[in-house]
Amino acid sequence: MTAAMTPGFAWWHVLRGLLLGAAGIATITAVIFGLKQVVPVSALAGLYVLPILPVAIGWGVWPALIVAVGSGLTFDFFFFPPLFVLTPTDAYIVTIMVISGVTAIVVSALAGRVRQRAREAESLAREVQRVAEEQAALRRMATLVARAAPPEEIFAAVTAEVGRVLSADVTVLSRYDPDGTATIVDGWSSTGGAVPAPVGSRFPLGGRNVHTVVFHTRRSARVDRAEASGPAIEAFRALRIRSALGAPIIVAGQLWGVMIVLSTRQEFLPADIEARLAGFTELVATALANAEAQAALTASRARIVAAADTTRRRIERDLHDGAQQRLVSLTLQLRAAQAAMPSEAGELTEQLDGVASGLTGVLEELREIARGIHPAALAEGGLRPALKTLARRSAVPVRLDVGVGVDARLPEQVELAAYYVVAEALTNTAKHAAATVADVQMAAGEGVLQVWVRDDGRGGADLTRGTGLVGLTDRVEALGGRLRVHSPAGAGTTVEIALPLTDVGARQS
Secondary structure, X not given: OOHHHOOOOOHHHHHHHHHHHHHHHHHHHHXXXXXXXXXXXXXHHHHHHOOHHHHHHHHOHHHHHHHHHHHHHHHHHHHOOOXXXXXXXXXXXXXXXXXXHHHHHHHHHHHHHHHHHHHHHHHHHHHXXXXXXXXXXXXXXXXXXXXXXXXXXXXXXXXXXXXXXXXXXXXEEEEEOOOOEEEEEEEEEOOOOOOOOOOOXXXXXXXXXHHHHHHHHOOOEEEEHHHOOXXXXXXXXXXXXXXXXXXXEEEOOEEEEEEEEEEOOOOOOOOOHHHHHHHHHHHHHHHHHHHHHHHHHHHHHHHHHHHHHHHHHHHHHHHHHHXXXXXXXXXXXXXXXXXXXXXXXXXXXXXXXXXXXXXXHHHHHHHHHHHHHOOHHHXXXXXXXXXXXXXXXXXXXXXXXXXXXXXOOOOHXXXXXXXXXXXXXXXHHHHHXXXXXXXXXEEEEOOEEXXXXXXXXXXXXXXXXXXXXXXXXXXXXXXXXXXXXXXXXXXXXXXXXXXXXXXXXXXXX
């Protein structure tokens, strides 16, 4: 059956086709009147097929058959004897109408097939475009996941991508909380406005709604307005939602949350939307798993660094309270014994003096080792005096520029990281750079401590070739910071670090 006879048949549309056919018949009739003086009328009868073709192509078989019958009757009335009299039962006229009818049926069938193929091609093109857009959105999401973007950035991106790709009115990403509630972590609206239930909104689970059904089944769920109930529905009542679908987000085998697509339109959400939504929820789950793994790794590295610093302090304290004090006591006892020696025991006195001097030297070396294990100046006065001590001891002249923001005490782990990086960089400069001067700059502001150590040496430093900064990179990154080395050959070396001054304690917990 043609499109013209399907439900929703529009009489005005068919009428347009019939009027076109009538105009065509009138035009052909006028042409035959003009040519019949020079061409036999029987040879011109075939021209009446022409008005049938556009009607058959554009309006289908039934309007084309009506035009075909009209063409035959017009030829009979005006040109077939007796003129101006209808003889529809005449064999010749019947033959003309049969040929016209067959033409109408064949042409309309062919046109219908062409239209069907065109619709299929158009549908295929739309499907290809849809798949291409969906794959492009998934690639953009995968790129965010691969570069370990913050979860908040991924949440905002995925709600927007899902909304656009699935032609949703609203998309919502929610997290399930241990207390039996759900919290909205991000949302998107096709109008560009705010979602009625904003980010951070919490509501208890219960009733029949996507949040609750997905929580209990751990599977995708579809809920229509007629059957919906519960607190979650109240949160979105202003949207007048007609249908909703949610897909679970499962991280490491545990239900983390749900991605929800909402529609306010009369037509229901497509049947294939669950499978299409699954690709995005899997990426969100991967991003969350990566973030948790990265957070666990960072916390682990921070704990290792903190444990190493605690061990350093213990060794330094043990040296100070144990070996150093014992050496001081032995030196004093030896000096006392030397003073009590009779004057005639000159040789023995000199030997005791040599031993005492040796003990004093050992004591100084031990103090130097203790300072290297855990810098006393840093513990007592902070970065500014500790860096001044490093500058004085450096074998290469140091120009020190410590900003005003560094006067106050900073978090202990930040101070230690900055101190050890500067100390290692100056040691490398003295050993390898053949530099004439080194510049140390430090500034704190906007929650970040930045440190630069530059020299005018030969350059060519490489973190992978045992410069001592490899271990310090772990210390810096464990605090959420970054360490960079820029060392082109012949142009000196710059070591730069940036350390956050906030949330340091949380990283070590």
